[in-house]
Amino acid sequence: MACPQQNNIDIKRNEKLTKYRQLAFETRERRAGYDVIIVPLIIGALGGGMRQVAKDMKMIFENDENIQKTICEMQKTILMDSETTVRKVLSGLIQEIND
Numbered sequence: 001m002a003c004p005q006q007n008n009i010d011i012k013r014n015e016k017l018t019k020y021r022q023l024a025f026e027t028r029e030r031r032a033g034y035d036v037i038i039v040p041l042i043i044g045a046l047g048g049g050m051r052q053v054a055k056d057m058k059m060i061f062e063n064d065e066n067i068q069k070t071i072c073e074m075q076k077t078i079l080m081d082s083e084t085t086v087r088k089v090l091s092g093l094i095q096e097i098n099d
Contacts, residue, residue: 009042009049016040043078050075 020038027036039056043049050071057067 009044009052013040013042013052016042041074043074046079 017038017040020040024036024038028034037059039059041053041056043053053074054067054071057070061067061070
């Protein structure tokens with residue numbers, strides 16, 4: 001899972017696919033008979049890219065309810081972390097203005 005800026009979602013998805021391609025190949029060789037797939041779950045810093053994540057998660061989960069629950073938790077985590085980051089940046093800017 002990755003959390004890039006909104007405009008880098010597709011770029012980050014391609015990077016992850018490329019990065020893990022060799023690992024998937026080695027795993028397929030070691031575990032003959034198993035299906036090994038790469039599922040990059042990329043959610044933008046503001047929660048974007050959810051349609052692609054839902055589509056990709058169908059490769060992992062068959063139950064739509066599990067997909068929705070997992071996506072909600074992932075999105076909540078991303079947005080809460082983004083809010084914390086924004087708060088830190090804004091408090092730093094406010095302190096610089098007051099100093």
